Amino acid sequence: MKQLRLSGSGGQGVITAAIIFAEAAMNEGKxxxxxxxxxxxxxxxxxxxxxxISDEKIYHPKIVSPDIVLSLTQKAADKYxxxxxxxxxxxxxxxxxxxxxxxxPNVVKVPVTRIAAEKVGKMLFTNIVALxxxxxxxxxxxxxxxxxAVEKRVPPxxxxxxxxxxxxxxxxx
Amino acid sequence: MTDMKLMQGNEACAAGAIAAGVRxxxxxxxTPSTEIAETMAKDLPAVGGHFIQMEDEIGGxxxxxxxxxxxxxxxxxxxxPGFSLKxxxxxxxxxxEIPVVIVDVQRVGPSTGQPTSPSQGDVMQARWGTHGxxxxxxxxxxxxxxxxxATVMAVNYAERFRTPVILLMDEIVGHLRENVQLPEQEKIDxxxxxxxxxxxxxxxxxxxxxxxxxxxPAAFGTGYRIHVTGLVHDYxxxxxxxxxxxxxxxxxxxxxxxxxxxxxTHYDEFFMEDAEYAVVSYGGVARTAYEAVQQxxxxxxxxxxxxxxxxxxxxDKVIEKIAGKVKSILVPELNYGQLVNEIKRAANGQxxxxxxxxxxxxxxxxxxxxxxxxxxxxxxx
Numbered sequence: 001m002k003q004l005r006l007s008g009s010g011g012q013g014v015i016t017a018a019i020i021f022a023e024a025a026m027n028e029g030k031x032x033x034x035x036x037x038x039x040x041x042x043x044x045x046x047x048x049x050x051x052x053i054s055d056e057k058i059y060h061p062k063i064v065s066p067d068i069v070l071s072l073t074q075k076a077a078d079k080y081x082x083x084x085x086x087x088x089x090x091x092x093x094x095x096x097x098x099x100x101x102x103x104x105p106n107v108v109k110v111p112v113t114r115i116a117a118e119k120v121g122k123m124l125f126t127n128i129v130a131l132x133x134x135x136x137x138x139x140x141x142x143x144x145x146x147x148x149a150v151e152k153r154v155p156p157x158x159x160x161x162x163x164x165x166x167x168x169x170x171x172x173x
Numbered sequence: 174m175t176d177m178k179l180m181q182g183n184e185a186c187a188a189g190a191i192a193a194g195v196r197x198x199x200x201x202x203x204t205p206s207t208e209i210a211e212t213m214a215k216d217l218p219a220v221g222g223h224f225i226q227m228e229d230e231i232g233g234x235x236x237x238x239x240x241x242x243x244x245x246x247x248x249x250x251x252x253x254p255g256f257s258l259k260x261x262x263x264x265x266x267x268x269x270e271i272p273v274v275i276v277d278v279q280r281v282g283p284s285t286g287q288p289t290s291p292s293q294g295d296v297m298q299a300r301w302g303t304h305g306x307x308x309x310x311x312x313x314x315x316x317x318x319x320x321x322x323a324t325v326m327a328v329n330y331a332e333r334f335r336t337p338v339i340l341l342m343d344e345i346v347g348h349l350r351e352n353v354q355l356p357e358q359e360k361i362d363x364x365x366x367x368x369x370x371x372x373x374x375x376x377x378x379x380x381x382x383x384x385x386x387x388x389x390p391a392a393f394g395t396g397y398r399i400h401v402t403g404l405v406h407d408y409x410x411x412x413x414x415x416x417x418x419x420x421x422x423x424x425x426x427x428x429x430x431x432x433x434x435x436x437x438t439h440y441d442e443f444f445m446e447d448a449e450y451a452v453v454s455y456g457g458v459a460r461t462a463y464e465a466v467q468q469x470x471x472x473x474x475x476x477x478x479x480x481x482x483x484x485x486x487x488x489d490k491v492i493e494k495i496a497g498k499v500k501s502i503l504v505p506e507l508n509y510g511q512l513v514n515e516i517k518r519a520a521n522g523q524x525x526x527x528x529x530x531x532x533x534x535x536x537x538x539x540x541x542x543x544x545x546x547x548x549x550x551x552x553x554x
Contacts, residue, residue, distance in 0.1 A: 031352055033350065034350040039289060061457065061461075
């Protein structure tokens with residue numbers, strides 16, 4: 001069983017990224033559950049999405065101990081790195097938005113928001129850049145599956161830019 | 174089976190409604206049920222159905238009753254605050270015997286409470302939210318796939334018994350996405366509402382019950398003159414002040430459900446054969462309870478589980494039977510303790526019934542339930 005947590009603030013797209021990741025894993029024959037928690041605000045406020053992937057049927061729908069935590073805000077990083085296993089856990093942060101890296105042995109820093117803004121053209125693609133990063137680091141799904149899942153879940157006129165974002169994220173780590 | 178999909182509980186509810194023949198949705202969006210309205214707005218027109226967003230929750234309830242009286246299969250969806258507002262018209266539907274499914278995706282209350290957080294706080298409201306004596310059918314699914322099935326069932330029961338049916342979901346299952354394979358449409362058991370077989374000249378009376386105690390009021394627009402009222406009425410559908418008519422009416426409302434109770438009581442038993450302890454659970458919480466029971470079994474604790482899908486009418490016989498077998502029953506609920514009291518009543522002193530309550534916006538962890546199961550071993554019969 002593998003457990004991933006994507007965290008940030010409302011509007012950064014972490015829930016969409018988690019749905020796409022979960023769908024890709026399902027297409028590779030895995031059992032998945034994907035859940036989220038967020039505040040009542042439409043934008044801003046804490047937002048968190050979780051994915052559990054297993055070969056067997058999954059009952060308890062939430063993460064018990066995450067293998068990977070992605071944090072796109074300082075607040076999310078400070079809150080969620082604590083649940084990670086000191087030896088095997090992996091913390092992935094946006095290096096511009098999380099200036100104070102938590103004291104944790106295994107941290108990967110990626111300028112995901114900057115890549116989205118400067119290389120894809122819009123900050124809106126931050127979540128798909130982050131998805132590319134997670135695909136590479138987690139080794140749970142292939143880039144091909146991720147591409148197919150992205151294509152299915154994003155508006156048709158944005159597919160090209162989203163593919164670019166995914167590849168840039170994948171190549172950034 | 175159709176292709177494997179990643180589907181959300183709320184989406185599965187909408188899909189189940191359409192599969193069961195629902196062609197009219199009226200409502201007002203509210204978290205955590207909004208995706209049901211969204212999906213209905215997107216998918217209903219494609220099958221010739223209608224979606225309408227009303228001015229408020231009460232309007233959303235009124236409009237589905239109107240559509241149901243005109244012969245449509247209908248559904249509305251809400252959460253706690255909206256469920257409260259809909260109660261008066263739910264009672265009207267019970268009295269006028271209008272088939273309608275009300276989905277309540279529970280969130281933390283009272284009032285606006287915690288709009289995005291899971292709860293099971295509406296269990297008693299689902300049963301007793303509207304005034305007066307009437308039965309209620311309430312189903313609570315524990316998975317995305319079962320949400321599809323339970324919605325089909327809810328629509329079928331509403332149509333067959335001519336009664337409001339509550340699909341009591343929770344935020345856990347409503348917002349959960351998981352792998353699902355939906356059945357082919359032709360494999361789905363869909364009930365078609367009974368039509369009158371006689372004309373008025375032949376003695377047709379809209380509210381005269383058939384052998385199953387369910388009457389056959391014709392839909393508006395089908396050539397019959399029908400009077401619909403929230404006053405107690407006789408077979409003609411017009412109000413009656415008679416004690417005899419009133420008694421027969423209230424009796425019949427109860428009995429039409431009671432005679433079918435075994436058929437509509439759905440539940441699962443896990444590891445109960447040699448169980449000395451049992452966990453009784455429902456809705457999204459049952460997923461965590463099942464995980465905990467499995468872990469306890471691995472530790473050698475003889476614990477089983479009963480998972481109730483039908484909440485009301487309450488599974489008295491099921492609980493009475495297991496209470497006679499085990500030393501204690503643990504009831505984890507995401508509320509201050511609601512269904513636990515029904516379980517105590519049905520257990521009738523045969524064993525200890527213990528509540529594990531949680532109401533802080535977080536769901537149980539398997540460890541929390543496991544630790545309570547371990548403590549049961551210290552208890553005595």
